[in-house]
Amino acid sequence: MHTAASHTAALGDAPVHRSRADEVYEQLKRDVSEFKLVPGDRFTETEISERLGVSRTPVRQALFRLQHEGFVEVLFRSGWRVLPFDFDQFEELYDLRMVLETTAAHRLCEDALKVNPAVLDELVAIWLVSPEQRSNDTVQVAQWDEAFHCALVTAAGNAEMARVHRDVTERIRVIRRLDFTKQPRIDATYEEHAKILKAIQRKRGDQAALLLRSHIQTSQAEVRKITLHQVHLARQTGGGTG
CATH class of the missing domain: 1.10.10.10 (Winged helix-like DNA-binding domain superfamily/Winged helix DNA-binding domain)
Structure with a gap:
């Protein structure tokens, strides 16, 4: 801190x-x-x-x-x-994020020659682990979660897509930290990221894109539940992510 x-x-x-x-x-x-x-x-x-x-x-x-x-x-x-949070704008940014990440998932599966295997190996080392090896540190998981999504888009090889995605990521970071702070959300993130990675490893673009869409929509739904009271509580307790 x-x-x-x-x-x-x-x-x-x-x-x-x-x-x-x-x-x-x-x-x-x-x-x-x-x-x-x-x-x-x-x-x-x-x-x-x-x-x-x-x-x-x-x-x-x-x-x-x-x-x-x-x-x-x-x-x-x-x-x-x-200023108060503009939740309509966050909705639009999550929609844009979904387009960018699902497009990246298809590219990763369709053009393997352009993918740096080291990037996927690093993600596998973090997310494809046994439940006992998972981190319970919400701050650490939050950083890894953000890095996971950015890495997928970067690995797809389109520099402009990656730049726009980084901008979206930065703009939603403040609200994303409130996405989850409890163990069930951390567990779900590990499980969902693992499924996404396995689909990409097997070159199943449609499946990877569907899994990513569902994963982001769940996060988006959690953001809709955020209240100003939770924001003020976060000042004392810190936030999570999704």
């Missing part, structure tokens, strides 16, 4: 080719995704500047960027506010 001190240190250690505004932007986006800032929270540029140990100029630049992406809004004479 990051701390305010480690975040500030990270800003100070930023590579020279990255602007301070970029670092502030990424930090604030992490704060939203990790529920250090939740929908409805209000803050000022000065508060952010002091917390991160930077001037107000990069903070303002980062906030305008986040405003453009729909994460925050500026309040007249009273700072900034984290």
